[in-house]
Amino acid sequence: MSGNTLGKLFCITNFGESHGPAIGAVVDGCPAGMELTEADIQAELDRRRPGTSRHVTQRQEADQVEILSGVYQGVTTGAPIGLLIRNTDARSKDYSNIEDTFRPGHADYTYWNKYGVRDPRGGGRSSARLTAPTVAGGAIAKKWLARQYGVRVRGYMSQLGPIHIPFESWDEVGNNPFYAPNAGIVAQLEEYMDQLRRDGDSIGARIEVVAEGVPAGWGEPLYDRLDADIAHAMMGLNAVKGVSMGAGFESIAQRGSEHGDEITPEGFASNNAGGVLGGISSSQPITVSLAIKPTSSIRIERRSVDRQGNPVQVQTLGRHDPCVGIRATPIAESLLAIVLMDHALRQRALKGA
Known part of the structure; x- marks a missing residue:
C-alpha cells in the first residue's frame, strides 16, 4: 500500500492497524547528534492518548x-x-456486525473498492489510531526545530460544533481536555459534549496551529511550496475536510489594500498570508486552520448497503470519540512540525546553513 510516507529529506513512514499487535513509524533523515529519549516522545503521545x-x-x-x-x-x-x-x-468483537457492511462517512466502502479486502476491526488502516505514530515522529521534529532554530509549534481548538471559542491565553490550552484557550467556556463545552454523548451522535471542530520563529526562506516554488506541503500533510489527518492558512476563506471578501500585508522597517504590519508568500516562509508566524468533520462512527442507525449491494441499517458499536477534534490538536502540531523540519533540511542542503 503506497501513500504511507510523509516528507522527502525528513521522512515518516507509518505502519500498523487499529487492532493489530502494534503500530509505529520509521523516521528517516533525522541528523545525528541530537539527544533523544523515549520520554521526549512520550510527553507528546500522552497529549493525544485515548481515555x-x-x-x-x-x-x-x-x-x-x-x-x-x-x-x-x-x-x-x-x-x-x-x-x-x-x-x-483492542476490542475487535465490537466490529463483528460491520464486517459485511459499510459505515456511512467511513472509509469502509472506498477501501473495499480499492483493495477488494479490508480489516473491519476499528477501521483497520483508516483508523485515527494511526495518528499516534505521527505524533511520535512529530515529537522528534519539534525537538530538532526548537534546538536548531528556536521554532515553537503549538495549537488550540477555536470552535466545537456551533460553539466559538474566543482566544484568551495560551496558558489555558493545557489545562482542559479540549485544548481550549479560554477557561471560561470549558463548562459550556463539557455540557454540550455530555448531551451529544447521550444522543449517540457526533460533531466537528475547528483547530488552529501556529509555528513561531520560522526563518524566512523555507519552501520551494510551484509544486513543493511550503503552504502546499502543509495542506497536503493536514489533509492526511483523519476527518480533516478543510485547510486554510492566514486569512483563508475570509480573504474572499478582503480588498487587496486590506489583504496584502504591508512591510515596514519594523516588520510586517499584518499576517493575512499566514506566514507564507509565494510558497516560501516570510518569517511571520505560520498559521493554519483545520476543519474537522463529525465522527462517522455513531450509535444512531443509518442507511447503507452490504457487500452484495443490499440495503441495510448500520449502527456502530464500540468506543469512539464523539468529536475527533478534541484530540486533534497535538496531531496537527506534529504534522506541521514534520513538514517544517523537512523544509528546513532542504534549505540547509541548498544554502549549507
Whole structure:
C-alpha cells in the first residue's frame, strides 16, 4: 500500500492497524547528534492518548513508545529511528456486525473498492489510531526545530460544533481536555459534549496551529511550496475536510489594500498570508486552520448497503470519540512540525546553513 510516507529529506513512514499487535513509524533523515529519549516522545503521545477524559474514546491505551533503532546512548545516530507502540486494549468483537457492511462517512466502502479486502476491526488502516505514530515522529521534529532554530509549534481548538471559542491565553490550552484557550467556556463545552454523548451522535471542530520563529526562506516554488506541503500533510489527518492558512476563506471578501500585508522597517504590519508568500516562509508566524468533520462512527442507525449491494441499517458499536477534534490538536502540531523540519533540511542542503 503506497501513500504511507510523509516528507522527502525528513521522512515518516507509518505502519500498523487499529487492532493489530502494534503500530509505529520509521523516521528517516533525522541528523545525528541530537539527544533523544523515549520520554521526549512520550510527553507528546500522552497529549493525544485515548481515555484521558469522558469526552473522548474510552479505549485504554498506554501508547508507550519504544525506540528500536537510530539512537545510541541517548543520541541520534543519523540512522532510521524505529518507533513501536503496542496495542493493548483492542476490542475487535465490537466490529463483528460491520464486517459485511459499510459505515456511512467511513472509509469502509472506498477501501473495499480499492483493495477488494479490508480489516473491519476499528477501521483497520483508516483508523485515527494511526495518528499516534505521527505524533511520535512529530515529537522528534519539534525537538530538532526548537534546538536548531528556536521554532515553537503549538495549537488550540477555536470552535466545537456551533460553539466559538474566543482566544484568551495560551496558558489555558493545557489545562482542559479540549485544548481550549479560554477557561471560561470549558463548562459550556463539557455540557454540550455530555448531551451529544447521550444522543449517540457526533460533531466537528475547528483547530488552529501556529509555528513561531520560522526563518524566512523555507519552501520551494510551484509544486513543493511550503503552504502546499502543509495542506497536503493536514489533509492526511483523519476527518480533516478543510485547510486554510492566514486569512483563508475570509480573504474572499478582503480588498487587496486590506489583504496584502504591508512591510515596514519594523516588520510586517499584518499576517493575512499566514506566514507564507509565494510558497516560501516570510518569517511571520505560520498559521493554519483545520476543519474537522463529525465522527462517522455513531450509535444512531443509518442507511447503507452490504457487500452484495443490499440495503441495510448500520449502527456502530464500540468506543469512539464523539468529536475527533478534541484530540486533534497535538496531531496537527506534529504534522506541521514534520513538514517544517523537512523544509528546513532542504534549505540547509541548498544554502549549507
